[in-house]
Amino acid sequence: MINFEQFKQLEIKTGKVLSVEDHPNADKLYVMKVDMGGEERQLVAGIRPWYPDGQSLVGRNIIVVTNLEPAKIRGVESNGMLLAASKPDRSDVVLLTLDRDLPPGCAIS
Amino acid sequence: MINFEQFKQLEIKTGKVLSVEDHPNADKLYVMKVDMGGEERQLVAGIRPWYPDGQSLVGRNIIVVTNLEPAKIRGVESNGMLLAASKPDRSDVVLLTLDRDLPPGCAIS
Known part of the structure; x- marks a missing residue:
């Protein structure tokens, strides 16, 4: 169990997809540019097997955790994590x- | 900034709305029953002004934080928090x- 203060440490916002490109070094990853409302972010996201037509994502509303520490994923900087639901298998x-x-940029709570 | 371990403390899952009733003591609140996959939960949610037709929500997929401490909201027990995005105003x-x-019950990450 967590309390509400812990939940509020997480910053989650709406984003709009600006561009989607294949990751240069990984089959299952996209490199996405996302309008977060006043700022643009680059994300690396492992959704390619389930969204094989990356271009169909351009313009879509996605949900992004915006205050995670930046990560380098297979050599590409990722400044946020998009949220997705997975079947157990x-x-x-x-x-x-x-x-x-x-x-874009609306807060989630 | 938070790290990935802190993010993982949060448990977020898909849910399917089973029923929606007006909260007996609050104009802006619904009391919802949600199928979380193998378990049913009751949530109190402040979405009524923006979703005035509560019955239209039955059967919909929603996103629920499932490991927040239970709360009593205006006298009604709430065992989870549904996620929604708000315009700043x-x-x-x-x-x-x-x-x-x-x-229902699929994990979000």
Whole structure:
């Protein structure tokens, strides 16, 4: 169990996908640029097997944890983590999105 | 900034809405029963002004933080927190949902 203060340490926001490219060194990864509302971020995301048409993601609303320590994933900088739901056997991984459109940068709570 | 270990302390899962009722003591709150996959949970959620037709939520996929300490909200027990995005001026609040259908109880990461 965690308390509400611990939950509030996490910063989660809406983002809009600007571009999607294949990661140069990893089959299952995309390198995405995302409009977070006033700032642009680059994310590395392991959703490629379940979203083989990366270009179809451009313009979509995604949900991003924005205050995780930056990471280098297979040599590419990632400044945020998009949220997705996984079946227990990983046979499907599905992006979280918004029920209705909102601008990028809106806080999640 | 938080690290990945702190993020992993949070348990977030897909849920499917089973029922929605007006909170007996609060205009802006719903009392919802949610199928979390093998278990049913009751949540109190402050989304009523932005989702005035509560019955339209039945059967929908929502996203729930499942390991927050239980809370009593205006006298009604809440065992989880559904996630929603808010415009800064709170003129709109929008539920997080899934891009494609998945069973309830799937982990988010």
